[in-house]
Amino acid sequence: GAVVSQHPSWVICKSGTSVKIECRSLDFQATTMFWYRQFPKQSLMLMATSNEGSKATYEQGVEKDKFLINHASLTLSTLTVTSAHPEDSSFYICSARELPGETQYFGPGTRLLVL
């Protein structure tokens, strides 16, 4: 099956710094990638939809300037948490889809802890 990787798997950073998380589709070209956030014991909340070569579409309540998303190629999307604060600590999960209407494959997630 299709594989999606994320790097890093976990990161600890100081408040005020920026953190970049990479999401890669390893054996397929993803026209669309999605970024989710999951708090402990809660469901996945969609943050944004990222289409290759175009601007990401953010969900209501998600700050565009806070969570910068870049989908520069068909196999890579990045999420940058800018000026991170402790409340940004969470589990960030990406998923990728080769074509519209097809199955979404999920990455293993990145755990972010902001001190």
Added chain:
Amino acid sequence: AQRVTQPEKLLSVFKGAPVELKCNYSYSGSPELFWYVQYSRQRLQLLLRHISRESIKGFTADLNKGETSFHLKKPFAQEEDSAMYYCALSGRGGNTPLVFGKGTRLSVIA
């Protein structure tokens, strides 16, 4: 508005007992429904989707448009079925993302 409701946070059953994980949805249109499973310390993975009408690991789910439900069933639970199960929907085709329910943790007791 799109919404997926999983009323049970936790469901405990004995090994060999039948399992039913409930999922109800609201969507203006014809959605596509999915069940995803997340085993301990593993990534989320697709279990089944309603358009495939398949049985995976003994699980089945039937879309009931009248009741707007997509309950997940298995006749005989196994210990390895213990996991977090998420029901999700998306619009048909296009680039619509998945909307997830809050999930149900299934615990199968030996």
